Amino acid sequence: LGPETGAVPDLLARLQDALLPPALPLPARWHALRRHRLRRASRDLADEVSALMRRRRATRREDSPPAVADLLDTACEEGALTREGATSVIVANLFAAHETTAAALSWLLLLLDRHPHLRRRVRDEADRELAGRPPTAADVPRLPVAGAVVKETLRLYPPLWLVQRTVEEPTELAGFPLRRGQRVGVSPFVLHRDPHHYDRPAAFDPDRWIERPDTPLPKYAFMPFGGGPRNCLGTHFATTAMTIAAATLTRDYRISQSPGTATTFDTRTILQPHGLTLDVAGPRIIDRDVLDRSIFGT
Ligand code: HEM
Structure with a gap:
């Protein structure tokens, strides 16, 4: 827009x-x-x-x-x-693409403020790998720390904390009979904090994604982007954009929660840090065109 x-x-x-x-x-x-x-x-x-x-x-x-x-x-x-069609594409994307990514990035900035040693590691990695230039999608594999921070943020605070399905045929799930038409909610938020799958599930520990890549998780133990045939179409786009944003924002700015402000959980459709106010200090103002070019390649 x-x-x-x-x-x-x-x-x-x-x-x-x-x-x-x-x-x-x-x-x-x-x-x-x-x-x-x-x-x-x-x-x-x-x-x-x-x-x-x-x-x-x-x-x-x-x-x-x-x-x-x-x-x-x-x-x-x-x-x-049609004009109505165009409007509904935008409204759908405001929810599916924009609000989700914005909520995840808000959590990410809040978490990096609370974990300064990780913020330093993300910044050092960006300094080393990007040498002062704006990143492109091709840089993402060279930013494993930023990538792990993104993944760990999505584990602890999956913006779509509840994914729903409607039962098509009568069936049974874990001993519970399900009738046709019933709604079933699956919560990535709950799954992601299951101690069967994660050590110290409540801890913000991006290294769990770097140090233990060989311990495979069951398929649906990590599902911030949903699962099955209707999973998120923007998975790759969102993780790429968030990794680039995490590296660039951390390299170019000092972002911290404004003193005296408090944040609470907002569990409307999208899980977001309600009341989050950030102070942003830094030498460079992001040039929107440069950022768009680096993300979209246009
Ligand atoms: C951090 C960012 C995002 C998160 C956490 C997220 C999460 C999800 C989840 C959980 C679903 C539902 C999947 C299901 O029911 O199994 C979904 C669906 C969808 N997402 Fe995303 N999403 C994100 C970003 C994006 C972006 C950037 C786009 C587009 C560029 C996008 C496009 C879609 C679309 C079109 C669907 C509907 C797919 C369908 O019904 O077939 N999402 N997303």
């Missing part, structure tokens, strides 16, 4: 609230109220996104790098997509 966000962050938060299943069984008429709230929150978000797209169309300069909205715009002009 470009740098302008309008009311999108607030409306996304409202939609996340509306999506939350009720903690307790609700009387029937409250369900209607919930559905109404959900519809209104989705409509308001879609309206704001299309308003931003319209504004971008009207004000975009020819020489500015294309944002996703511009690519979708072209698809609309060529008749490959």
Whole structure:
């Protein structure tokens, strides 16, 4: 969408609230109220996104790098997509791609602030391997410490902490009968803290991914990107972007939690550090075009 966000962050938060299943069984008429709230929150978000797209169309300069909205715009002009279709692609991606990665990076920056020795290791690795230039996706294999920090962050704080499936055929799971149509939740957050699979499961220990690569984990013991045929399409993209961001931000900035602020768990649809405020100090301002080029190669 470009740098302008309008009311999108607030409306996304409202939609996340509306999506939350009720903690307790609700009387029937409250369900209607919930559905109404959900519809209104989705409509308001879609309206704001299309308003931003319209504004971008009207004000975009020819020489500015294309944002996703511009690519979708072209698809609309060529008749490959309707305007509503383009808006819903953006709304879906705000959730699936943007909010998830943003939440994971927020946890990562908070964890590196709490573990200065790891921050130093990520910075030293970036200094050594990147020699002051902006990284590209091809550098990622040379940044194992940053990669392990990303993995360990996703283990402890998987942004999608609950993945859901609907039962298609009656079956049984661990002795529990499941009826057709029932919803089953699988929590990566819980699986990732299972002491059967992880030593000191609550500890932030990226070295577990570097030092013990030969101890294979069962397939679904680590699933921040879900599993099965509907797993995350952005797995590789997200880990690449996060590793590059971890290395670059740590190399170029001193990022710390603002004094006197507190963070709590926010377990709406996406697990995020609620109330996190960071102070950023550093000699270089990130040039958006340089960062885009290094991540997207365009
Ligand atoms: C740290 C970042 C991310 C995390 C933790 C994450 C996690 C997930 C999870 C858990 C699912 C559900 C999988 C399931 O139900 O088994 C999912 C689905 C999906 N993700 Fe991601 N994701 C991230 C980033 C991205 C990015 C960057 C993109 C796109 C560029 C993306 C695109 C998608 C799509 C399209 C789906 C739906 C796949 C389908 O239903 O077939 N995700 N993601």
